[in-house]
Amino acid sequence: MRYARGILYVIYFLIYLPVVILGMMILFVCMLWRIFPDAQENRLFRQEYQEFLLSIEGKSFFCYNNNTRSQLFIEAIVLPVLSPEVNVIFLNGKTPESDFSRRFISQMLYGINDRTGFPYLLKVVNGEVLDQSANNELFNTFNQNKAPDQLLHKINAFYQSPEHKAISS
Structure with a gap:
């Protein structure tokens, strides 16, 4: 058996x-x-x-998010003095709001190398997205009650430089 x-x-x-x-x-x-x-x-x-x-070769972008403290400052101080050639991207939660295709802008933001924090300065050079964070200058302006000149200088220097390089503070 x-x-x-x-x-x-x-x-x-x-x-x-x-x-x-x-x-x-x-x-x-x-x-x-x-x-x-x-x-x-x-x-x-x-x-x-x-x-x-x-x-979009040669276009510049300024990307900020809905962090309450920085959003109010950026909308009151930074955006009014940005060059009209700079395209603004507002990241509302995880949804980018801009005049460009959402899926392409999302991909652009996903590919950011300098992940220090918002706001991000972006420009397209030779078919490549160059990026830099202005987070340190933004929060130094807040925390140390500084005039926004250093932040605005960094933003303008990034957009005016022909090639990408870290703009020192």
């Missing part, structure tokens, strides 16, 4: 093994099929994004 039960287990194993293997193969093929269109879409998006960057 014991021998028969062992043979029965071997038969069950030999029957179910191909079923399990077939099921795993189908699952693997479905996963590949799901991944491939995403990779294709991602490649197309990167190509569209690069074309977008080339179409």
Whole structure:
């Protein structure tokens, strides 16, 4: 009886093994099929994004968020003195508000290298987004009750410099 039960287990194993293997193969093929269109879409998006960057070559952006303290200061002091050529991006929570495509602006913000904090100064040079944070100067202005001259100087120096380099305070 014991021998028969062992043979029965071997038969069950030999029957179910191909079923399990077939099921795993189908699952693997479905996963590949799901991944491939995403990779294709991602490649197309990167190509569209690069074309977008080339179409806005030379444009400058000032990006700030809805941090209550800094938002009021920026809207009262900084935005009125920004050059009209500087495009403003307001990050309302996680949603960028600007005159440009939301998905491209989101990608631009996602690619920021200097992640010190808002506000960010951005410009497009040679199809590449150059960025710098003005967070330190902004909060030095707040915390030390300084005049906004140093902050405004950093902002203007970034936009006027032909190449990207860190503008020292």
